[in-house]
Amino acid sequence: MKFPLAWNRLWAIVLKEFVQMRRDRITFAMMVGIPVMQLILFGFAINTDPKRLPTVVFDASPSAYTRSLVASLENSGYYDVLPPPETVAEAREAMAIGEVQFIVSIPPDFSRQLVRGEKPALLLEADASDPAATGNAISALANLNQSALQHDLKGPLARLGTAPPPFEIRIQRNYNPEGITQYNIVPGLMGTILTMTMIMMTGMAMTRELERGTLENLLAFPVHPLEVMIGKILPYIIVGYIQVTVILVAAYFLFDVPIAGSLPLLLACVLVFLAANLTVGMMFSTIAKSQLQAMQMTFFFFLPSMLLSGFMFPFRGMPHWAQIIGEGLPLTHFLRIVRGIMLKGNGWAETWPNVWPLLVFMGVVMLIGFKRYRKTLD
Amino acid sequence: MNGEYAIDVHGLSKSFGHKRVVNGLSLRVEKGEIYGFLGPNGSGKTTSIRMLCGLLTPDEGSGTCLGFDVRSQSAEIKKQVGYMTQRFSFYEDLSIRENLDFVARLYAMPNRKQTVQAGMEDLGLADRADQLAGTLSGGWKQRLALAACMLHRPRLLLLDEPTAGVDPKARRDFWDEIHRLAGQGISVLVSTHYMDEAARCHRLAYIAYGNLLASGSPEALIAQSGLASFDVKDDDPALAERLRKLPGVQQVVAMGNLYSVSGRDGALIEQGLASLPGLRFERAETGLEQVFIQLMENVQDAPP
Numbered sequence: 001m002k003f004p005l006a007w008n009r010l011w012a013i014v015l016k017e018f019v020q021m022r023r024d025r026i027t028f029a030m031m032v033g034i035p036v037m038q039l040i041l042f043g044f045a046i047n048t049d050p051k052r053l054p055t056v057v058f059d060a061s062p063s064a065y066t067r068s069l070v071a072s073l074e075n076s077g078y079y080d081v082l083p084p085p086e087t088v089a090e091a092r093e094a095m096a097i098g099e100v101q102f103i104v105s106i107p108p109d110f111s112r113q114l115v116r117g118e119k120p121a122l123l124l125e126a127d128a129s130d131p132a133a134t135g136n137a138i139s140a141l142a143n144l145n146q147s148a149l150q151h152d153l154k155g156p157l158a159r160l161g162t163a164p165p166p167f168e169i170r171i172q173r174n175y176n177p178e179g180i181t182q183y184n185i186v187p188g189l190m191g192t193i194l195t196m197t198m199i200m201m202t203g204m205a206m207t208r209e210l211e212r213g214t215l216e217n218l219l220a221f222p223v224h225p226l227e228v229m230i231g232k233i234l235p236y237i238i239v240g241y242i243q244v245t246v247i248l249v250a251a252y253f254l255f256d257v258p259i260a261g262s263l264p265l266l267l268a269c270v271l272v273f274l275a276a277n278l279t280v281g282m283m284f285s286t287i288a289k290s291q292l293q294a295m296q297m298t299f300f301f302f303l304p305s306m307l308l309s310g311f312m313f314p315f316r317g318m319p320h321w322a323q324i325i326g327e328g329l330p331l332t333h334f335l336r337i338v339r340g341i342m343l344k345g346n347g348w349a350e351t352w353p354n355v356w357p358l359l360v361f362m363g364v365v366m367l368i369g370f371k372r373y374r375k376t377l378d
Numbered sequence: 379m380n381g382e383y384a385i386d387v388h389g390l391s392k393s394f395g396h397k398r399v400v401n402g403l404s405l406r407v408e409k410g411e412i413y414g415f416l417g418p419n420g421s422g423k424t425t426s427i428r429m430l431c432g433l434l435t436p437d438e439g440s441g442t443c444l445g446f447d448v449r450s451q452s453a454e455i456k457k458q459v460g461y462m463t464q465r466f467s468f469y470e471d472l473s474i475r476e477n478l479d480f481v482a483r484l485y486a487m488p489n490r491k492q493t494v495q496a497g498m499e500d501l502g503l504a505d506r507a508d509q510l511a512g513t514l515s516g517g518w519k520q521r522l523a524l525a526a527c528m529l530h531r532p533r534l535l536l537l538d539e540p541t542a543g544v545d546p547k548a549r550r551d552f553w554d555e556i557h558r559l560a561g562q563g564i565s566v567l568v569s570t571h572y573m574d575e576a577a578r579c580h581r582l583a584y585i586a587y588g589n590l591l592a593s594g595s596p597e598a599l600i601a602q603s604g605l606a607s608f609d610v611k612d613d614d615p616a617l618a619e620r621l622r623k624l625p626g627v628q629q630v631v632a633m634g635n636l637y638s639v640s641g642r643d644g645a646l647i648e649q650g651l652a653s654l655p656g657l658r659f660e661r662a663e664t665g666l667e668q669v670f671i672q673l674m675e676n677v678q679d680a681p682p
Contacts, residue, residue: 217467219433221484222456 026288030296034303041307041322049136050317051077055102056084056091063111065152069122072148073104078137092125095174096350098336101127101134101316114149114167115157121168128173129343130184133314141169175260175343183258186251187338188311191331193247194240194270195277195305196298201239202281203294205232211290225370233278240274241267251342260345269337272355276330276362283369305331333357384409384534384565385430387441387448391588392425392434399425401588402439407534407567407581412560414579415569418674422588423569424464427536430567431461444534457485460527464538466519470512474503474522477511478529485530493529501525501555517548524555535559537568541575553578573667582666584673591673596666603669606644608651609662610637624650628675629668640668 021028055073059066073079079102085091094100103125113120124141126134145165153166176183209215218228244267251257259266280301281294288294306312308322309331315323326332333354340346340354385407392400400422407413415423428434430443432452440447446454468477478494487493498504501521506514511522520540527535535556541549553575556566560580568579576582576596583593592599605628610621613635621630621639626646631638639659641647651659 212470213463213465213467214469215467216433216463216465217461220431220456220459220461220463221481222453223484 024290024293026293027296030293030300034296034300037300037303041304045308045318045322046313047317047319048132048313050133050314052080053078053101053134053137053316054099055079055081055104056094056100057081057104057106058084058088058091059106060108061106061110061112065111065114065149066106068152069106069148070104072144076137076140076144078140093350095125095127096340096344096346097353098127098340102137110167117166119165119167121170123170123172125172125174127175128177128179129175129339130310130314131176131179131181132184133316134173135179138171141171145169182255183343184339186247186255186257187342188335190244190247190251190270190338191273191309191334192306192311193243194274194334195331196302197243198236198240198274198277199281199284199301200295200298201236202233202278203284203288203298204291205236206282206285207288207291207294229282229370233275233282236278236281237271237274241270244270257342259342261341261347265348265351266338266341269334269341269351269355272358272362273330273334273337276358276365279362279365279369280330283365283372286369286372305329308332310335327357328361330358330361382409383407383442384411385413385441385443385567387430387443388439390426390429390436390439390441390448392422392429392437399588400429400436403585403588403590405441405583405590405593407565409565410560410563411581412556412566412568412579414576414582415567415585416571416576416582416670417569417585421586423585424538426585427461427538427567427569430455431459431536432456433461457530458533460530460532460535462523462527462535462537462540464542466511466523468511468519468522468526471510473508473510474498474514475507477522478526481526481529487530497525497529500528517544520544520548520552524552528559533564535564535566535568537566539569539571541570541572549575573665573670576666584670586674586677589677591677599669600664600666603664603672604642605640605664605668605672606642606647607638607640607662607664607668608647608659610639610651611635611658611660612637620654624654626650629671631668638662638665638668640664640672 057070057073059070070081074081082100085094088103088105091100091103095103103123105123105125107120107122110120110122124138126138128134145167149166173179209218248259252259281298284294284297284301288297304325308318308326309315309329310326311331315326315332318326336354337346337351340350344350383406385405388404390400390403390405391398403422403426405413405426415426417423425434429436430448432448432455436448440449442448443455444458446452446458448455469480472480475494475498478497479490482490482494495504498507501524503518503521503525506518511519514522524537524540527537537556541552544552549572556568557578560566568575570576579596581593581595582599584591584599592602594602610617613632615632618630618632618637621627621637624639624647626641626643627639627650628641629639639647639651644661648661651657
């Protein structure tokens with residue numbers, strides 16, 4: 001039997017594929033762009049060992065000992081001690097928003113008790129909603145009480161420096177006392193799934209019209225561009241809410257994730273987030289020339305959203321530039337909103353700081369999309 | 379509506395990049411008239427039609443469509459014009475009824491259900507109302523498209539090669555429908571490549587490389603061309619070359635068992651044909667095809 005493959009025919013197909021690849025610039029750019037982006041994000045931006053976490057210290061018995069103690073917290077590399085607000089309540093509020101990760105409270109007679117060898121205790125409250133973000137910092141405390149005061153406890157006090165440790169650190173894990181990873185991942189998953197499906201669906205909805213030639217007809221009808229845009233977005237908002245319902249039911253009944261805050265507030269924020277993502281999809285569809293391109297652009301947006309938003313890796317572990325990019329992504333803010341409402345029981349006041357960036361984002365993207373929408377075929 | 383023309387435009391031009399696709403097109407289509415729009419592929423017919431219905435903004439030129447300014451009142455024009463695209467552009471994953479219903483809603487038609495039903499019955503689509511548009515054959519798709527662009531009772535139809543790829547019977551039915559509509563006072567601008575369709579238009583315009591080359595009724599165009607034609611009753615394949623070399627002969631078309639020979643100087647051709655021994659030939663009527671091929675060759679000889 002003759003060998004069924006002929007080189008010249010095979011080569012004809014290969015050549016044709018290359019020509020088509022070259023013609024489709026966006027696809028080609030994506031083929032190069034996505035690996036480069038992955039390299040940069042995984043190589044430089046991601047750090048599973050976040051350091052310099054924002055910490056405030058309320059020192060009710062300032063002394064050389066407590067100063068050393070704070071210094072050794074900072075020296076561990078995990079704690080960045082910031083000037084504390086006036087009251088502990090304000091600090092807790094900052095923790096709810098996510099601006100402060102740790103609150104250290106040193107009781108009034110700490111130094112006196114220490115010197116007397118009464119083994120005083122200090123309290124460290126951690127925002128444990130993301131166990132991955134605080135885990136290493138808490139582990140680093142294990143030996144701190146042993147070593148922190150070695151230099152200060154000299155002479156007659158030197159005996160206090162030897163085992164057992166001269167003081168105790170009590171750790172209180174707020175919002176997620178058992179450090180259950182699902183508490184953090186499952187609400188976050190809601191944002192990730194919505195980002196993926198919303199952007200892809202709307203991105204493809206408009207390019208489908210272009211690809212199948214129905215756009216020409218649609219433009220010839222007396223229909224306003226805004227009517228087309230909103231008309232195409234609305235059905236997906238309903239789809240988005242179905243997804244949210246499925247995830248919330250699963251989170252509550254399957255993974256036992258608590259819903260500490262208000263459900264109506266959460267659902268209202270979901271609407272803002274959905275709208276923000278849908279406008280991204282619409283904008284992509286005004287740029288992409290085919291459904292394939294729309295899908296690639298979705299992926300191009302989805303990848304940094306997943307990696308830089310704090311969904312998979314602690315936000316504070318990333319370098320500054322990556323955090324700035326992260327702040328520009330809707331998922332970052334939505335994750336803070338969802339985790340805030342579900343785990344921390346945040347209300348409107350704590351949620352708002354992450355809602356307005358979504359609105360700004362949506363406005364800007366909508367403007368770009370609307371400018372690019374074809375009213376004519378020019 | 380002011381003026382008596384359905385379409386009255388002057389000097390419309392459109393360029394894409396450096397390519398001038400339509401160059402100073404002036405067109406007048408009377409009310410109730412079927413106006414044929416002819417020209418080779420890529421001659422700017424589709425671009426012209428798109429400018430007329432507001433899908434493209436002309437670079438230069440001005441004019442009115444149904445009395446509305448083509449530049450500034452495209453929204454008004456869209457409401458009263460039915461535009462049928464060259465490529466089928468309805469939703470293939472919607473049924474006939476769903477497609478029509480969608481269109482009726484876009485035009486905010488009163489009595490939507492009845493309108494859709496009537497539209498389907500007019501064009502014999504009622505039996506297939508629930509068939510998906512994607513599964514229809516070419517002729518039925520084209521009927522659906524016509525039904526859709528008629529649904530809102532437009533006063534002007536712009537049809538861009540509506541019968542491309544449609545069988546002769548369906549084409550004839552389609553044209554009967556067009557004439558019926560014209561009889562009701564609807565104006566029609568239709569582009570086509572078929573000469574039999576051109577002959578069914580009241581008036582014609584011939585456009586090539588963006589320029590309007592000729593316009594008038596089919597009879598007038600034939601008369602203007604000054605072409606004389608002869609039928610040579612012979613099917614010898616070698617004859618074509620000899621006929622082409624005869625003095626005055628500009629076109630030779632092989633048609634089954636005869637050759638159609640034409641040129642401007644009828645007497646000279648007749649002389650030449652007579653000089654070939656044993657050739658049976660007779661004078662014939664010049665067709666529109668010869669006229670248009672002549673027009674196109676003139677342009678190619680002397681590009682603008």
